[in-house]
Amino acid sequence: MIYNRCGRSGLLLPAISLGLWHNFGGDADPANKSALCRRAFDLGITHFDLANNYGPPPGSAEEAFGAILKNDFKAHRDHLIISTKAGYHMWDGPYGEWGSRKYLIASLDQSLRRLGLPYVDIYYSHRFDPDTPLEETMRALDFAVRSGRALYVGISNYPAEATHRAAKILRDLGTPSLIHQPRYNMLQREPEREGVFDAVADEGMGAIVFSPLAQGLLSNRYMNGIPSDSRATLGQFLKSDQVSDTLLAKTRVLQGIATRRGQSLAQMAVRWVLRLPVVTSALIGASKVVQIEEAVAALAAPAFTESELAAIEECLSSH
Ligand code: NDP
DSSP states (O other), X not given: OOEEEOTTSSOEEESXXXXXXXXXXXXXXXXXXXXXXXXXXXXXXXXXXXXXXXXXXXXXXXXXXXXXXXXXXXXXXXXXXXXXXXXXXXXXXXXXXXXXXXXXXXXXXXXXXXXXXXXXXXXXXXXXXXTSOHHHHHHHHHHHHHTTSEEEEEEESOOHHHHHHHHHHHHHHTOOEEEEXXXXXXXXXXXXXXXXXXXXXXXXXXXXXXXXXXXXXSSSTTTTSOOTTSHHHHOSSSOGGGSOHHHHHHHHHHHHHHHHTXXXXXXXXXXXXXXXXXXXXXXXXXXXXXHHHHHHHGGGSOOOOHHHXXXXXXXXXXX
């Protein structure tokens, strides 16, 4: 594993981190959940990413990871970076979502109970709340650290301007913003185009980018139809109509470039997000142990040549 420094902090994160958004809910096989985390850790993935609402049902992924911590990682708490977040809908009524201090602290206490932990390593504001003063949200993150509930804080899905403002408020409070978690992959490049990566770099933060495989679209998963055990079949966050002929034409060209590099498309997709110095870690998901092994093996490939990058750009812009 390669460990990258997260911005201008003291914290090193693995170049590949594992997220528990999918495949860790109450209906998922406990043996598979445990196998995914154990194999990831054995391959040097020290960072596991959660949120209050991961499941289904919401909260169940944290409960599952709490069990894994107890049963599989008991001796390894100090080898692990565990993150959670609050921002999206978690419970009914006016205090169960967005960015108030009330919600963020109550949700963190619930997360800690589900995880069976006294503190998490990173606590995030999961989304920018346009109706709550940013000072209140950032003060809640600062309080999470000062009260011993979190070691570091971060923001996720924040636009560039709010990223600058959040970083300044946190710096003034004495709890620097460690990290930003935006979505970024070859098909979804907003952080590059809308100034988020520039803001992250300017503020001395790191970026951990989620869905580097575009939920599996940037792999061979859908090349021959939609498998019955795939995320597109579940249809909740990835719809089967996203597997379009246009997309498949594009991914076939990308796969050709990957093959010439000696990689699978999934491996090239992971390596591609990591080409930017601002990206500390690629935050993958997995339903099978082999998917994690494939992603980690991507790190052994050589850096991209200028002509490979140009060929990728041409494919992305021309189809
Ligand atoms: P990816 O883009 O890595 O998608 C993962 C999915 O791709 C897997 O579940 C699997 O789908 C498929 N896949 C993975 N590897 C392979 C492979 N080698 N070959 C073929 N298919 C493969 O990431 P996610 O969308 O899962 O997101 C990762 C994490 O990012 C989440 O768990 C969460 O922690 C975080 N996240 C954060 C958000 C935020 O708002 N901050 C929002 C979304 C995610 P299948 O299940 O079909 O096998």
